[in-house]
Amino acid sequence: MxxxxxxxxxxxxxxxxxxxxxxxxxxxxxxxxxxxxxxxxxxxxxxxxxxxxxxxxxxxxxxxxxxxxxxxxxxxxxxxxxxxxxxxxxxxxxxxxxxxxxxxxxxxxxxxxxxxxxxxxxxxxxxxxxxxxxxxxxxxxxxxxxxxxxxxxxxxxxxxxxxxxxxxxxxxxxxxxxxxxxxxxxxxxxxxxxxxxxxxxxxxxxxxxxxxxxxxxxxxxxxETEHSKKQKLSTTLHKHQSSSQRLSATTPKPKPDFTNDKKRFDDMMEAIDAEHARNMEKLKRIQENSNTAAIQQLTDQMKAENDLNKELLDHMSTSPKVVIVREKKREKGLTKILNAVGDFIFGEQQSDEPEQQGASRRYQSSASRPSNHPYQRPANN
Ligand SMILES: Nc1nc2c(ncn2[C@@H]2O[C@H](COP(=O)(O)OP(=O)(O)OP(=O)(O)O)[C@@H](O)[C@H]2O)c(=O)[nH]1
Ligand SMILES: [Mg+2]
Incomplete structure (x- = not known):
């Protein structure tokens, strides 16, 4: 010893x-x-x-x-x-x-x-x-x-x-x-x-x-697993945010031309629809993680996207063949994505049925669409 x-x-x-x-x-x-x-x-x-x-x-x-x-x-x-x-x-x-x-x-x-x-x-x-x-x-x-x-x-x-x-x-x-x-x-x-x-x-x-x-x-x-997940998510969001910041700093925003037809309107609505669904999904994930910093990041990112969407709608509303009558209806909660689109009237129909503008042609929410959906789609003519 x-x-x-x-x-x-x-x-x-x-x-x-x-x-x-x-x-x-x-x-x-x-x-x-x-x-x-x-x-x-x-x-x-x-x-x-x-x-x-x-x-x-x-x-x-x-x-x-x-x-x-x-x-x-x-x-x-x-x-x-x-x-x-x-x-x-x-x-x-x-x-x-x-x-x-x-x-x-x-x-x-x-x-x-x-x-x-x-x-x-x-x-x-x-x-x-x-x-x-x-x-x-x-x-x-x-x-x-x-x-x-x-x-x-x-x-x-x-x-x-x-x-x-x-x-x-x-x-x-x-x-x-x-x-x-x-x-x-x-x-x-x-x-x-x-x-x-x-x-x-x-x-x-x-x-x-x-x-x-x-x-x-x-x-x-x-x-530890929960902590790593949050870190990963926060890094992904950070990357996403900085890449969209880079994009907006360097690339001019595209100005779509809706003078042609309703199809382009539908396409754009599809895109906004999909984006809305993605945002809601992201928001849900982040809220589940109750990470305040990440929620703030997501909110900012969504606001930026929504501004772009609003701009697209504004542009479309002034195009010659499309008139959008705005409803004072706003999405509750974080997204506040779009002013709802109410009536959607084509020029030639306008002249055919002038007294019905903004009334009988107003698109009604379909049962399949969530009641809090931020916009409504025009009827097919
Ligand atoms: N190659 C290799 N073998 C190891 C290592 N550590 C333990 N072993 C092997 O593991 C077995 C058990 O190791 P021991 O040193 O006898 O373990 P011990 O803690 O002294 O066990 P007790 O005497 O029963 O309390 C032996 O076959 C070792 O050679 C290692 O780092 N490398
Ligand atoms: Mg021993």
């Missing part, structure tokens, strides 16, 4: 997470501690080995300790005793708490073990490192960032003390792991660990604790 002048490097974490494997990396010796693929726990009793070289100004002795969570109370109690014994043997120490991962997820039993040991020692940040061991090479690019964020929220340990180690066996990677661990350890300071109370864990409470951990993880992951 550690002598009076050396500090301890105490590796904690459940069985199979790779404590002994990582201890061997620190000692630069594959045979220092038994580390193997096994169905049950491998290390049953605490062992110590001195590191051949210093890290910074400290010499360290590495403790290879059993895990904590086991299937039965007898094994859990043996483990609790071994862990507490290690801190009694070498209270001046840096702690490396090792987590495994299961398809990328932090196992709930690892979080249960951390919480219960941390409860007993209240590890100070400057002497504690969290390590997620055995992550695959083909992980998503943002895996570390997202998982560090999650772990920080779950454990209240600052992300800058959270490290990730890829699963690999090459000699080069073994050296890399050693370098990474030594660098991480050099950022810490050993502290004197005092136990506030015994490590407590009853086998019959493990399922409940795991369920609580799972719920907490799910909740944080859902919040």
């Amino acid at each position: 550690a002598s009076a002048t050396t500090c301890g490097l105490i590796l904690l974490g459940n069985s199979g997470v790779g404590k002994s494997f990582l201890a061997n990396r620190l000692l630069d010796d594959d045979e220092a501690f038994e580390s193997r693929f096994a169905a049950g726990s491998v290390t049953r009793h605490t062992e110590w080995k001195d590191m051949p070289t210093n890290i910074g100004r400290y010499t360290f002795s590495v403790a290879n300790i059993p895990g904590l969570v086991e299937a039965n109370q007898k094994l859990i109690d043996e483990n609790r005793v071994e862990i507490m014994k290690a801190f009694e043997q070498c209270p001046w120490a840096i702690v490396l708490f090792v987590f495994g991962q299961n398809n990328g997820r932090i196992p709930d039993e690892d979080l249960v073990a951390f919480m219960r040991i941390n409860d007993a020692y209240e590890f100070p940040t400057k002497s504690l490192l969290l390590i997620v061991n055995g992550i695959p090479a083909d992980r998503p690019r943002d895996y570390e960032a997202k998982t560090a964020q999650l772990l920080e929220e779950l454990t209240s340990i600052d992300k800058s003390y959270i490290y990730f180690i890829e699963k690999s066996t090459s000699e080069n990677s073994k050296r890399d792991i050693r370098d990474l661990l030594c660098e991480a350890i050099s950022k810490c300071d050993p502290v004197h660990h005092e136990r506030k109370h015994d490590i407590e864990l009853m086998s019959d409470e493990i399922s409940r604790l795991k369920m609580e951990s799972k719920n907490r993880q799910d909740q944080l992951l859902a919040q």
